Amino acid sequence: MVNHACADCAVRDSALCAALNDDELDRLNRVGRRQKLAKGQTLQFAGDDSLVFANVVEGVLKLSTSTADGREQIVGLLYPADFLGRLFAVRVDYDCTALTDADICVFPRKGFEAALNDFQKLERSLLERTMAELDRTRQWMLLLGRKSAEEKVASFLLNIVDRLKPEGCAGRAADGPPTYVLPLTRGQIADVLGLTIETVSRQMTRLKTAGVIALPSTREVTILKPLALEARAEAA
Amino acid sequence: MVNHACADCAVRDSALCAALNDDELDRLNRVGRRQKLAKGQTLQFAGDDSLVFANVVEGVLKLSTSTADGREQIVGLLYPADFLGRLFAVRVDYDCTALTDADICVFPRKGFEAALNDFQKLERSLLERTMAELDRTRQWMLLLGRKSAEEKVASFLLNIVDRLKPEGCAGRAADGPPTYVLPLTRGQIADVLGLTIETVSRQMTRLKTAGVIALPSTREVTILKPLALEARAEAA
DNA sequence: CGTTCGGTTGAAAGTCTTCAAGGAGGGTGG
DNA sequence: CCACCCTCCTTGAAGACTTTCAACCGAACG
Numbered sequence: 413m414v415n416h417a418c419a420d421c422a423v424r425d426s427a428l429c430a431a432l433n434d435d436e437l438d439r440l441n442r443v444g445r446r447q448k449l450a451k452g453q454t455l456q457f458a459g460d461d462s463l464v465f466a467n468v469v470e471g472v473l474k475l476s477t478s479t480a481d482g483r484e485q486i487v488g489l490l491y492p493a494d495f496l497g498r499l500f501a502v503r504v505d506y507d508c509t510a511l512t513d514a515d516i517c518v519f520p521r522k523g524f525e526a527a528l529n530d531f532q533k534l535e536r537s538l539l540e541r542t543m544a545e546l547d548r549t550r551q552w553m554l555l556l557g558r559k560s561a562e563e564k565v566a567s568f569l570l571n572i573v574d575r576l577k578p579e580g581c582a583g584r585a586a587d588g589p590p591t592y593v594l595p596l597t598r599g600q601i602a603d604v605l606g607l608t609i610e611t612v613s614r615q616m617t618r619l620k621t622a623g624v625i626a627l628p629s630t631r632e633v634t635i636l637k638p639l640a641l642e643a644r645a646e647a648a
Numbered sequence: 649m650v651n652h653a654c655a656d657c658a659v660r661d662s663a664l665c666a667a668l669n670d671d672e673l674d675r676l677n678r679v680g681r682r683q684k685l686a687k688g689q690t691l692q693f694a695g696d697d698s699l700v701f702a703n704v705v706e707g708v709l710k711l712s713t714s715t716a717d718g719r720e721q722i723v724g725l726l727y728p729a730d731f732l733g734r735l736f737a738v739r740v741d742y743d744c745t746a747l748t749d750a751d752i753c754v755f756p757r758k759g760f761e762a763a764l765n766d767f768q769k770l771e772r773s774l775l776e777r778t779m780a781e782l783d784r785t786r787q788w789m790l791l792l793g794r795k796s797a798e799e800k801v802a803s804f805l806l807n808i809v810d811r812l813k814p815e816g817c818a819g820r821a822a823d824g825p826p827t828y829v830l831p832l833t834r835g836q837i838a839d840v841l842g843l844t845i846e847t848v849s850r851q852m853t854r855l856k857t858a859g860v861i862a863l864p865s866t867r868e869v870t871i872l873k874p875l876a877l878e879a880r881a882e883a884a
Numbered sequence: 885c886g887t888t889c890g891g892t893t894g895a896a897a898g899t900c901t902t903c904a905a906g907g908a909g910g911g912t913g914g
Numbered sequence: 915c916c917a918c919c920c921t922c923c924t925t926g927a928a929g930a931c932t933t934t935c936a937a938c939c940g941a942a943c944g
Binding site for chain 3: 845853
């Protein structure tokens with residue numbers, strides 16, 4: 413029988429755990445525990461010992477590195493069902509911070525490694541996820557290295573559309589244009605895109621003025637013309 | 649006994665194969681074959697079916713993506729002992745091209761997957777490599793998003809120092825300042841750093857003028873002041 | 885000996901950043 | 915309940931850095 417902590421888990425079938433059957437999951441679950449994170453709370457700092465292994469259950473986290481003089485770059489965003497943890501390294505070299513209130517399922521290193529040894533399916537699934545993450549990261553490099561500010565912002569919004577559920581979609585039909593609640597501030601979006609906060613703000617208003625998006629509030633975006641947005645994500 | 653193709657392999661102990669003992673390696677080797685690549689030869693194009701799985705034995709390859717209008721970004725460099733291949737995906741989404749004449753050890757998909765299933769150590773090793781590559785890639789994102797042209801070029805040169813052997817080091821003692829043969833043209837370096845060819849050229853001459861490096865020829869770099877180079881890789 | 889490819893250098897242009905000021909929303913305390 | 919404060923966002927103007935456009939150089943090659 414599935415441990416009740418897992419039975420009603422929102423990501424039981426999409427996180428790493430999906431690789432395990434109920435019995436196996438039960439064993440893994442014995443070493444894991446749920447943890448709540450408050451918005452802004454940092455789970456690990458660059459240079460810390462690599463001790464945290466976790467599935468994101470709810471919320472959004474960021475992975476970030478920075479230069480000695482404080483310039484920051486967000487190098488990864490973790491959404492529900494994503495995995496966090498650096499195996500095979502003594503230290504981690506990026507911070508991990510909750511962008512929203514979050515709920516994660518944490519495993520201690522020893523226990524997680526043991527599960528990895530015992531369940532090859534788990535390791536296979538982790539390899540699969542890691543390779544997919546590497547692909548996404550490389551795509552992101554194209555954005556950082558070669559795209560203009562407008563293309564970057566448009567690409568970012570498309571990414572949000574891809575990874576986030578529209579607001580109030582619980583049982584509602586897809587009637588009007590979808591609205592998303594951004595888990596990031598303008599400054600954090602700037603850190604994702606390698607821009608300044610002012611440039612992000614300007615590009616957002618440009619897209620709004622062009623009628624491509626609407627901004628009901630600073631944290632909400634409505635996608636009015638998805639195709640126009642895609643065009644601007646890779647303009648010639 | 650080790651198949652003679654592996655026995656004298658330059659990367660027998662540093663590539664993925666290092667995870668296997670001689671017997672296991674022998675089995676893997678039965679499905680693999682050596683392949684020579686000419687400089688400039690493309691091994692796979694973005695959009696191709698994912699069929700190539702290989703260890704780099706000698707030479708340097710690049711992984712690159714580009715926008716629809718032709719702007720290119722190099723998203724990975726493969727040095728000897730590095731692994732190439734995208735499991736768990738039908739298509740690959742970046743090109744792979746030889747920057748120098750190269751020598752690789754190719755496995756067909758089926759055979760490689762079978763070996764992965766049979767030898768858990770092999771899968772473990774691949775997971776380890778993939779995670780390390782993800783770390784390197786994320787560090788590179790900091791460079792792309794937040795560093796100035798000078799910092800980018802200096803960082804790139806330090807990377808070369810890290811991953812490449814100095815010229816003519818076979819039996820020679822480390823006496824004078826080390827010289828490296830760049831496997832990339834200025835244009836390719838620009839594609840790595842998210843700059844233009846002119847900017848790369850200008851920064852190189854700046855470093856030369858400052859006495860930090862010397863440029864015996866366009867493809868060679870001598871590191872005169874490693875510490876000064878490090879300082880410029882992350883200036884305040 | 886001319887052509888081509890890669891590299892360098894200069895000048896002008898453009899994009900993004902920096903600096904600066906003002907505004908809107910949310911929470912706290914009087 | 916309202917004033918105040920803090921954080922986040924927006925907007926303008928000036929400036930800096932990188933790109934773009936262009937010309938030239940040098941080595942390799944046919």
